[in-house]
Amino acid sequence: ALAAGSTSLAKGAKKLHAGAKEAASGATRLSSGVSRVADGSRALAHGLDPAVEGSEELASGLTAGVDEMPTYSKASRTRHASMMSDPVQLESTAINAVPNYGTGFAPYFLPISLWVGSLVTFLFVAPLPQRRDSESPLRQAFSGWLAGSLIGIVQAALLVLVVVRALGLSAVHSGWVWALLLLTAVVFAAIQQMLAASLGPAGKFLAIVLLVLQLTSASGTFPIEMQPAFFQAIHPFLPMTYVVSGLRLAISGGAVGAFGADIVSLLTFGVIALVTTAFVARAGGSPLEKRLSASIDI
Numbered sequence: 001a002l003a004a005g006s007t008s009l010a011k012g013a014k015k016l017h018a019g020a021k022e023a024a025s026g027a028t029r030l031s032s033g034v035s036r037v038a039d040g041s042r043a044l045a046h047g048l049d050p051a052v053e054g055s056e057e058l059a060s061g062l063t064a065g066v067d068e069m070p071t072y073s074k075a076s077r078t079r080h081a082s083m084m085s086d087p088v089q090l091e092s093t094a095i096n097a098v099p100n101y102g103t104g105f106a107p108y109f110l111p112i113s114l115w116v117g118s119l120v121t122f123l124f125v126a127p128l129p130q131r132r133d134s135e136s137p138l139r140q141a142f143s144g145w146l147a148g149s150l151i152g153i154v155q156a157a158l159l160v161l162v163v164v165r166a167l168g169l170s171a172v173h174s175g176w177v178w179a180l181l182l183l184t185a186v187v188f189a190a191i192q193q194m195l196a197a198s199l200g201p202a203g204k205f206l207a208i209v210l211l212v213l214q215l216t217s218a219s220g221t222f223p224i225e226m227q228p229a230f231f232q233a234i235h236p237f238l239p240m241t242y243v244v245s246g247l248r249l250a251i252s253g254g255a256v257g258a259f260g261a262d263i264v265s266l267l268t269f270g271v272i273a274l275v276t277t278a279f280v281a282r283a284g285g286s287p288l289e290k291r292l293s294a295s296i297d298i
Contacts, residue, residue: 096252099170106169107247108220110159111184111240112211117155118188119207121148127197128281137282141274145186145193152185169251176250176259184243187266190273191239197280214240239269 072080098104127144160181163169171177195203217224217231218240224232235241246262248254 096254098252102167103169103251105220106163106251107244108218110163110181110247111188111218111243112215113159114152114156114181114184114188115207115211115214115240118148118152118185118192119204119211121151121155121189122192122196123204125151127193127277138278140281141193141197141277144197145190145274145277148189148193149186152189153182156181156185171251172253173250177247180243180246180250180263183263183266187239187270187273190270190277194273194277194280197277210238214238217241218244220244239266242266 125144125147127148128140129143129147160178164171164174164177192207195207197203199206213231213234216227217235217238219227219235220240224235227235242262242265246259246266249256249259249262
């Protein structure tokens with residue numbers, strides 16, 4: 001039993017020796033870790049000094065900032081709140097402003113009235129009166145145009161009186177309005193006479209088609225640049241374009257030089273229409289009506 005106990009004692013002594021070695025190694029590592037902790041503590045102590053100083057400066061700055069912050073009255077706060085909620089304001093300048101929509105659309109509706117009035121006139125007035133043997137074609141064309149023009153002048157005068165007196169239209173250049181509408185009446189009469197003399201009943205239908213085209217291409221409601229390409233293309237070749245432009249200048253003001261260009265353009269339309277009617281009169285009437293009559297006779 002003693003021998004066996006001695007053997008166990010020897011084994012236990014070996015284990016104790018090994019554990020003592022491990023304990024010594026752990027103590028060494030523990031000593032090293034404690035040294036590193038000590039070094040970190042010293043570095044932390046040195047780093048906390050600037051942090052404390054910065055905290056003191058921050059506290060001092062906040063105290064000074066509180067004293068410097070402005071105080072606003074209730075009205076100031078309301079004004080600032082409005083500015084922050086809507087920081088952008090639109091500033092616009094009206095060029096040749098008009099007082100209402102009626103005045104703005106007047107240059108568009110006035111020539112429409114005269115065009116329709118001239119169309120109705122030549123439903124009752126013969127575009128080419130009965131020609132005498134000694135009468136020249138030009139004089140015959142002039143006679144038919146004169147009758148339609150006189151009625152158109154009366155229509156234009158009544159139109160201006162009603163629009164100005166009854167509806168209260170205020171124009172920058174009222175004399176220009178009178179002159180342009182009277183000129184428009186006689187030019188439209190020449191165009192309607194040409195259509196009726198050249199094409200007969202088909203000319204009246206064409207006059208309605210031209211009215212529809214001019215409603216869109218005359219730039220009376222929207223700028224012509226906003227219209228489709230087709231209407232932009234025919235815009236310069238229709239008489240109502242220049243009436244609308246001239247009336248807009250006469251009513252709301254603008255570049256005076258453009259008014260003269262509109263007058264010249266209208267006169268050109270009128271002269272071309274009269275010359276065309278004279279050629280039709282020289283030919284003895286509407287070629288289309290002659291063909292229809294020949295067909296009916298056959």
